[in-house]
Amino acid sequence: MTAPTNPKIKHSNTDVLIIGAGPSGLMAATWLARAGVPFRIIDKRSNEIFSGQADGLQCRSLEVLKSFSGSTFDMTALDSAWKMGNHMIEMCFWSPDENGQLVRSGRIPDTIPGISRFQQVVIHQGYIEKWFEESIKHFSGNEVHVERPYLPLNISIDETAAEDQDAYAVEVLVKDLSKDNLSQPEQFSAKVANGLYRQFEGDQEKFYANLSADLENDPNANTEDYEVIHCKYVLGSDGAHSWVRKQLGIDMDGETTDFVWGVLDMVPITDFPDIRNRCGIHSKDSGSVMVIPRENDLVRFYIQLKEVDRDPATKTDKAEYTGNVNDKKASTKGRIDRSKITPELILKNAQEIMKPFKLEMTDLHWFTGYQIGQRVSPRFDKLSRVFISGDACHTHSPKAGQGMNVSMMDTFNLGFKLALVCKGLAKLDILKTYESERLGVARDLIAFDHKLSRMFSGKPMIPNSKTLEEGVDMDEFHKAFLKGNEFASGTIVDYADSILVDKSNTEEPDSDGRAFSYFASKVPVGRRLQTNLILAQADGRPYHIVDRLLSDGRFRVLIFPGDVKAHPENLETLNKFDAYLQAKDHFSKKYTPVNALDNSVIDVITIHATNRHDVEIFDFPEFTRPVDFKGRRDYWRLYSGVGPTYHEGDVDAYEAYGIDKKKGAIIIVRPDGYVSKVTEYNLGGLDEVGNYFERFMIPQEGKVLPKRSIDVDDTDRFTKPLLAV
Amino acid sequence: MTAPTNPKIKHSNTDVLIIGAGPSGLMAATWLARAGVPFRIIDKRSNEIFSGQADGLQCRSLEVLKSFSGSTFDMTALDSAWKMGNHMIEMCFWSPDENGQLVRSGRIPDTIPGISRFQQVVIHQGYIEKWFEESIKHFSGNEVHVERPYLPLNISIDETAAEDQDAYAVEVLVKDLSKDNLSQPEQFSAKVANGLYRQFEGDQEKFYANLSADLENDPNANTEDYEVIHCKYVLGSDGAHSWVRKQLGIDMDGETTDFVWGVLDMVPITDFPDIRNRCGIHSKDSGSVMVIPRENDLVRFYIQLKEVDRDPATKTDKAEYTGNVNDKKASTKGRIDRSKITPELILKNAQEIMKPFKLEMTDLHWFTGYQIGQRVSPRFDKLSRVFISGDACHTHSPKAGQGMNVSMMDTFNLGFKLALVCKGLAKLDILKTYESERLGVARDLIAFDHKLSRMFSGKPMIPNSKTLEEGVDMDEFHKAFLKGNEFASGTIVDYADSILVDKSNTEEPDSDGRAFSYFASKVPVGRRLQTNLILAQADGRPYHIVDRLLSDGRFRVLIFPGDVKAHPENLETLNKFDAYLQAKDHFSKKYTPVNALDNSVIDVITIHATNRHDVEIFDFPEFTRPVDFKGRRDYWRLYSGVGPTYHEGDVDAYEAYGIDKKKGAIIIVRPDGYVSKVTEYNLGGLDEVGNYFERFMIPQEGKVLPKRSIDVDDTDRFTKPLLAV
Structure with a gap:
């Protein structure tokens, strides 16, 4: 492709x-707005109708949404998720007893206790997108909003400039469709919103080619609606049928199964006793x-469909289909005819499954049908200039509530890196x-979904029965779910050694793959820092440490000097740090x-292990409580990690992190909250x-900050975006 | 006065x-908007500049703000207070040691542990008013906003109609000042916002009289900006110099002292170590x-002023001045000349007091000066048709952070009563x-402030010194503060027996005045119901019970049937309740x-004492889990008060409320969260x-609901305002 x-x-x-304003694109936008890039x-859609209606927010996603506002920063719309979402407390399993009767066969906590300060919640994707859009406006000072409907037509990378950090090495031709009315995908049913879009996959390339051909060949072409955007980086968060991915020539790896499921979002009328539990x-x-169960009275049902019309032309003869999804042969039974899937058909299947309980529906909000499959893109970028994320990289069955979460976490990972590079800091x-x-992460996700969706779709083994030779053992299924919930929480993602993660000071990985640090024996390097309470030396307020490590683009160096009263030599070490940190040639x-x-790029925070009543703020060196050009002191860099609190029990962050109160430690945390490195508490560290x-x-x-200036006369400086350039 | x-x-x-859109008027408006009245x-001001700059939010105020949105209802702006305010954790006392040197002489928790789920926070009054205004728009569907600048000119009550519930018995003549530019009080200093308004007290009556005289006597008067508002009720929340109070002919009782204090809101530059503590x-x-210490880096200082210019004409010869404040003689030294109070003067006094610590200021936001006095209105209403609230009823020194809180609580008390009466329900x-x-409450407040402000303004007793004969004993002062914090939290307000409070089933009041119920031995009748966790039977989610008792205008009847598994007869009793509650002639x-x-006016909630895993929702009678006209079940009327939780520890609301798990109890809670009555668990109860x-x-x-109809097709029905008429 060449530029016009x-x-x-x-x-x-x-x-x-x-390109693409779903949750994945919006998360990237939130980072960039927050960092001032x-x-x-x-987005090619003219409004907020969306093709995927995700609803689950996992623990890690809630932690991340919260990290854009913390506990003391301005309230942002993203705080609403935890409040408005339906909290998932318990998961119940139902399966046939010895007589084939449906009985409750088990209960597990929906979120593993202690894994996070949040538990999974369920809330409509539309709310989440709205909150992101509000936050982007808030952080960008109303300068940025989603431009829609805009269609990308052409993308080209100047490969010779790809290594030049300041180069606008990518060109994208876009068309403003607002005058065209081309952007709405047609729906099968006008009566009820649904996910059965008639994808114009086949015609898509031709459609795009025609649009740009006219522009080039017709001297009288109307060029007004077209624009060439020169950019340093492009992110394609444009869904499962990603245009950007196709432009990069990347094919998905994966497979489609014969299992077909339907989805209903409605208010059930039922005597099933666990209808408000997962x-x-x-x-x-x-x-x-x-x-x-969802917000208000809604319940989402995922329902296995037994009899569905299929397109025989898409049938393959292979025993199990595996391979390139561009191959039109989908599975051994063929691709389903989605136009035949109706809410009534899906409900009928549910009624059969849930017998003898009654099930009727009212207030139907949405429905869809899908054939289970798992696909992953083998590459996520080209020349570190064009990236893809979210559904453009991985698609799978929706039941584990992972799609939107992993998609947001993709760009939560990418966003701060783009910001640091765009600003010339990294x-x-x-x-x-x-x-x-x-x-x-995407490959783990695909494997997880592959296993779970097959267990879910398989027939259950009847207890104490020898007649059924095959079937899914329900005890195994419950165990797989419990284990799966750990993965599904999003909190155990583990980034390997890289330029950004240094696992050199760690033990051999344990059976769960955690590389614990020598100096903080309960802190696995490469994973997100688990939160604990710490107490501000200045006012004794207990803070979650992560609320002090907000997603504002800064790295954090957490200094744990141990108990400076019991070990006065530890205070001496801290005093030596003062000169080190003031030196121009140090980090x-x-x-x-x-x-x-001074803490706009790397924020140094000290957390000692002495009861805060036994030390005074002025016992500590200047860097732990510095003043600015006006003489205003920053009181929020010095904390005690231990001690009683008046309202929140006893606190011991040292114990929780496995840090010795005599030896201390230093922890580096990335802007996304992952532990980069742990080292020892001394000048060598x-x-x-x-x-x-x-x-x-x-x-x-x-160097001076180039574009936006920091408002240094702002008394809100400790909570406002410091990296705004 | 007669109507024009x-x-x-x-x-x-x-x-x-x-009349008056400060926190007191806005709280009343929030109630009325929420209830659909x-x-x-x-307000006569043309913008949000205000003469009082309060900043403390006490526990009970935070509980009340939260009660307008709970934990599952739409986020409202009022949720922001707890998040954005500066949390007050610890109070430190400093006083002279034996050598006269300033030392830290004590530390107490700023909020008594366990008294509430919230602790005192400090946030600018401007935010609070903004959040109220947003909430009023939200609840009224954008139908109501503060109309400003509007000046009330005349008020008259038709006494013959005062007993007729449906009569518009009050007429108020108002003038829209938006074309006049008359409304801004002049400030002494244009450079920095301050509270030293030149009150036009003396001329006020003349000014008003002239305005309406023109209207009556001049045949060519411009009548366009005038309006006669016919109303059922009028509320005057129009401040210390209340026009409404004056129209009712009510004089304040009280006194003014010789103590003069200044206030500075600024960022201090100091080496005082407790500057971020109260x-x-x-x-x-x-x-x-x-x-x-306040939000961001601001700190508010209340500073006693030694030398202040006074107006000798206002001096009285009486040893201690007491009496009518309309008497122009203010105190033994005379009224201060407020124009002589400057930020520099106030700072200079602070520097003297805080020696040897250094104190300079930057970022001055606001300042004022005041002479300590306490005044209370002997009457709060006329003919139950015109009411006054807030500063119009009580004024005192600001240091205890009570003014705004008590003012909001006045109208939190009045608002739901007005709503019930306006709707014809009560x-x-x-x-x-x-x-x-x-x-x-107002009188208690005045007594509290009288005592505390004198202890604060008095000279301290020097430890082990016999030279100083008089002086405030610092230990006594600390104790008074600790005890005062209980009162100041707003949580121990106790309403006496009345048409709305029935203390018949209670023990003799204890030493703190609490009338505990026979049937719930830890529930004092007449006080706000302290919150505890309960678990929804349907999904096991732990809720704070008060989040199920939102401020939406409904009474609640909480049925505690005890442990229905251990005592099957308790379940039988509950089954008998079903028919009782369905009967047309019962409440x-x-x-x-x-x-x-069915629960729009009186909401019946059942909280049993059985582990929720040992009972099923369908074991309970229909009224605990009723269906609506569409067959949709309300799952949020049945809870377990006991049991383990996955993430929030063990719960036992029965123990917390002192309810016997065999005997049970019934508690009636008013729309404002106060316990009306506790009775026994049986048909007699x-x-x-x-x-x-x-x-x-x-x-x-x-009767049918007259004005707005309830949208019965709304799946949000359990969280939307049900009383909207």
Whole structure:
């Protein structure tokens, strides 16, 4: 593909162009808005109708949404998820007893206790997108909103400029469709919103080709609605049928099964007693149902469909179909005819499965049908200039509530890296870690879904029965679910050694793959820092440590000097740190532009292990409580990790992190909350911290922040986006 | 006063007219908007500048703000207070040691542990007013906003119609000032916002008289900006110099002292170590300072002023001045000349008091000065038709952070009563309880402030010194503060026996005045129901019970049937309740309009004492899990009060409320969360509940909701305002 040459077309520049405004694209946009990087986000849809109606928010996603506002920062719309979503407390299993009667066969906590301060909630995807859009406006000072309907037509990378960090190396031709009325996918049923879109896959390429052909060949073409956007980076968050992915020539790997499921969002009228719990229901031989209670009175049902019309032309003869999905042969039975799937058909299947309980529906909100399959993209970027994320990288069955979550986490990983590179704070190299970190997660996800969806779709084994030779053992199924919930929570994602993660000071990985640090024996390096309470030295308020590590683009160096009263030598060490950290050639100053506040890039926080009543703030060196150019003191860099609280019980972050109160430790946390490195508490440890940043940060000596200036006269400075450039 | 007769003036009707849009008026407006009552709210100011800059939110105020949205209802702006406010954790006392040196002499928790799920926070009054205004728009469907600048000119009550519940018995003449530019009080200093308004007290009456005289006497008067509002009720929340109070001819009782204090809101530059804690600082002989750390980096200082210019004409010769404040003689030294109070003067006093610590200021936001006094209005209403609230009823020194809180609680008390009466659900008589309940609180407040402000302003006693004969004993002061914090939390307000509170089934009041129920030995009748966790039978989610008792205008009858598994007879009793509650002549149906949902007026909730895994939802009678006209079941009326939770520890609401798991109990809770009555768990107890409602509720047989219809097709019905008429 080449860029258009018609001289009448307008040209513009932006650092990052995001194509696709679903949760994945919106998360990237939120990061860039928060960090103050110039960007645009376009979507071909003219409104918020969306093809996927996800609803589950996992623990890690809730942690991340919260991290954009913390506990003291301005309230953002993203805080609403935890409040408004339906909290999932318990999962109930139902399966046939010895007589084939449906009985409750088990109960497990829906979220593993202690894994996070949040539990899974369920809330309509439409709310989440709305909250993201509000947050983007909030963080960008109303400068950025989703531009729609905008269609991308052409993308080209100037490969010779790809290594030049400041180059606008990518060109994208886009068309403003607002005058065209082309953008609405047709729906099968006008009466009820549904997910059965008539995809114009086959005609799509021709359609795009025609649009740009006219532009090039017709001297009288109307060029007004076209624009060439020159960007440093492009992100394709444009869904399972990603246009960007196709432009990069990447094919998905994966397979489609013969299992077909329907989905209903409605208010059930039923005497089934667990309808407000998440349930897995295996009937004797009518298939399975999954129940997901939602906000208000809605319940989502995933229902296995027994008899569905299929397209014989898409049938393959292979015993189990595996391979390229562009091959039109879908499975041994053939692709389903989605136009035959109606709410009534789906309900009928549910009624069979849930017998003898009654089930009728009212207030139907949405329905769809799908054939289970798992696909993953083997590559997530091209030349570290064009990236894909979310459904463009991985698709699977929706029942585990993973799709939207993993899609948001893709760009939560990429967003801060793009921001650091666009600002000239970090080297281009860090962008390579996006694929290396997220491709592994996508493959784990596919394997997880592959296993779980087959157990869910299989017939159950009848207890104490020898007549059924095959079948899914329900005890095994419950155990798989419990284990699966750990993965599904999103909290055990583990990033490997890379330019951004240094596992050198760790034990051999344990059976769960956790590489615990020598110096903080309960902190696995490469995973998100689990939160604990710490107490501000200045006012004694208990804070979740993660609320002090907000998603604002900064790295954090957490210094744990131990108990400075019981071990006065630890305080001496801390005093030595003061000079080290003030030195121009050490990390704290070296990577910070001269006109930025001192903790704008790397925020150093000290958490001691002495009861805060036994020490005074002025016992500690200046760097733990510095003053700014006006003499205003920053009181929020010094904490006690231990002690009683008046309202929240006893606190011991040292115990929780496995840090010795005599030896101490230093922990580096990435802007996305993952532990980069743990090292020892001494000057050598500080050198190690410096070496870590040396690998990818760009010295800023003499550099000033280029575009937006930091409002240094702002008393809100400790809570406002400091990295805004 | 008589109503204007000029025939050109426009006339309009509304149920309630609120005059004054400070926190007190806005709280009333929030109630009325939430309950769907027609009302208007006017303010003479053209924008949000306000003369009082309160900042403390006490526990009970936070509970009340939260009660307008709970944990599952739509997020409202009022949720922001707890998040954005500065949490006050610890109070530190500083006073002279034996050598006269300032030392930290004590530390106490700022909020008494266990008294509430919230702790005191500090946030600018401007935010609170903004959140109220947003909530009013939200609840009224954007129909109501504060109308400003509007000046009330004349008020008259038709006394012959005062007893007629449906009569628009009050007329208020108002003038829209938006074309006049008359409304801004002048400030002494244009440079920094301050509270030193030049009150036009003396000229006020003349000014008003002239305005309406023109209107009556001049045949060519411009009548366009005038309006006569006919209303059922008027609320004057118009501040310390209340126009409404003056129209009612009510004089304040009270006194003014010689103590003069200044206030600074600024960012301090200091080496005082407790600057981010609330502090009471008594210097040896330079006076006292109170430190209140606020949101962002701001700190509020209350500073005792030693030398202030006074107006000798206002001096009295009496040893201690006491009496009518309309008497212009203010105190033994005379009224201060407020124009002489500057930020520099206030700071200089603070520097003296806080020696040897350094104190400078930057980012000055606001300042003011005041002479300590306490005043209370002897009456809060006239003919139950015109009411006053907030500063119009009580003024005092601001240091205890009570003014805004008590003012909001005045109208939190009045608002639901007005709503019930305006809707024809309850009799006029309940309005008399406004004065009887709130006048006592106001008097307690005045006594509290009188004691505390004198201890604060007095010289400290030097430890082990016999030279100083008089002085405030610092230990006594700390104890008084700790005890005062209980009162100041707002959680121990106790409403006496009345038409709305029935203390018949209670023990003799204990030493703290608490009348504990026979049947719930830890529930004091007449006080707000302390929250505890309960578990929804349907999904096991732990809820704070108060989040199920939202401020939406409904009474609640909480049925505690005990452990229905251990005591099957308790389940039998519950089954008998079913028929009772379905009967037309019993309270549950009797007071509910025919076209309203069954729990729109009185919401019956059952909380049993059996582990929820040992019983099923369908073991319980229909009224605990009823279906609506579409067959949709309400799952949120049945809870377990006991049992383990996955994420929030063990729950035992029976133990917490002192309810026997064999005997059970029934608790009636008012729409404002106060316990009306506790009775026994049997049919006789239900009769007692009926007798309680009989005293003031109006039978609704055949009545339909008059104005707004309830949207019965709304799946959000369990969280939307049910009382919207």
